[in-house]
Amino acid sequence: MTLRLHDTKTQSLRDFVPLDPGNVTIYVCGPTVQSGPHIGHLRGALSFDILRRWLEHRFDRVTFVRNVTDIDDKVLHNATDVEPWWALAYRMELAFTHAYSAIGILPPTYEPRATASIPQMQELIAQLIERGHAYAAAGDVYFDVRSWPAYGELTRQSLDAMEPAADADPRGKRDPRDFALWKGGKADEPESARWESPWGAGRPGWHIECSAMSRRYLGSAFDIHGGGLDLRFPHHENELAQSTAAGHGFAQYWIHNGLVTVGDQKMSKSLGNFILADDLLAARDPLVVRYALAAAHYRSSLDITESSFDEAEAALERIRTFLQKAIRMLRDADADLDVAATVPERFAAAMDDDLGVPQALAVVHERVRDGNTAVAAADRDGALSAFADVAVMTGLLGIDPLDPLWERGGAGPEEAALDALLTAMIGQRAQARAAKDWAAADRIRDAIAAAGIALEDGADGTHWSLDG
Secondary structure: OOOEEEEOOOOEEEEOOOOOOOOEEEEEOOOEOOOOOEHHHHHHHHHHHHHHHHHHHHHOOEEEEEOEEOOOHHHHHHOOOOOOHHHHHHHHHHHHHHHHHHOOOOOOOEOOEHHHOHHHHHHHHHHHHHOOOEEEEOOEEEEOHHHOOOOOOOOOOOHHHOOOOOOOOHHHOOOOOOEEEEEEOOOOOOHHHOEOOOOOOEEEOHHHHHHHHHHHHHOOEEEEEEEEHHHHHHHHHHHHHHHHHOOOOEEEEEEEEOOEEEOOEEOOOOOOOOOEHHHHHHHOOHHHHHHHHHOOOOOOOEEEOHHHHHHHHHHHHHHHHHHHHHHHHHHHOOOOOOOOOOOOHHHHHHHHEOOOHHHHHHHHHHHHHHHHHHHHOOOHHHHHHHHHHHHHHHHHHOOOOOOHHHHOOOOOHHHHHHHHHHHHHHHHHHHHHHOOOHHHHHHHHHHHHHOOEEEEEEOOEEEEEEOO
């Protein structure tokens, strides 16, 4: 089956045909590091992590670029005398890296900082001026939107219906919708936030950064440009206009992930429903967070509640319990667990249909049920087949609960305490059974079952799992 992806520009599903089948190229807009990551950042990065993993499965090699915007109005605004803008940006960059790593997001092939590509930005601005699509005024440089008839094509807006660009002073603009490519230095901004240029000392506008960095690391044309739905306008619209006006091929496909709401409301600090990544990861297992954020289709709006994480935890426990049961059964039978598994066709079909992760997860859980049935029937071949399928599918999604990645922090204090308590009760039950005190053994088992915990007796002892 051909991989099909929803292209925002055409507003349709398109067969994905990379420019180079041997190397798929992706540019994703990374964070502006003026403050720490929140749950929306995690969901966005995870959406493209899953896309990348699937593309690597389908095409082997993927060059994945995710930038860091480390110079911006907001970064300068949040800096202090104690912590200058560059120190704040680096500290926040590390916070994003930590949060992404915690939920298993693969590091990008390249992660350029905007401040490391200033010459490339100035080169692109000069090209636009030379072609008649940009002009200098009072130390600033603006993109002339009326010089480019295709402006608005990404979001299908007419120019006259657009709001004025709010990213620069209007002191030299020919049209209020013209947006800044270069911002002249201001008296209240630090000298360290200025670079010399043909138009005077200053710093780049936000939009020019990604156009320059994507070209530098991926070339004039590349396969996929990604980001959150909120970046379509003005950021991605402006990127597309300035890159194509300069004569570059730019992105062949535009992919945007949906946003996160909390209790059906947009996240807002004023509403008190703003979920920071640090707080979330302190309260929930990172694998549970990954599953919960991945379970909905990447283009859908994702409403997060406590039950979202509870359901994810229960789903992962079902997967983990089956895998552990299958391993014990197959090891007892001296079966080879290191089998060459192929991706189930229905799973692949779901993923090829615009990354249908919800449908793909349905296949995972169907095979878990098949596997549990096989284990209960002592069907070794059936158990091995299901085990292999579940392992390869969860591996591709990055949610294999037995992956050593998720053991980095070890068990939390609650799980450790539960395990110690159950180990003691299982020991007492074993003693009762050895003394043929069946009534006592049954009472212990019933007490454990009443707490929602299942016991499994095997040749290598008794094992517990949450009964879900």
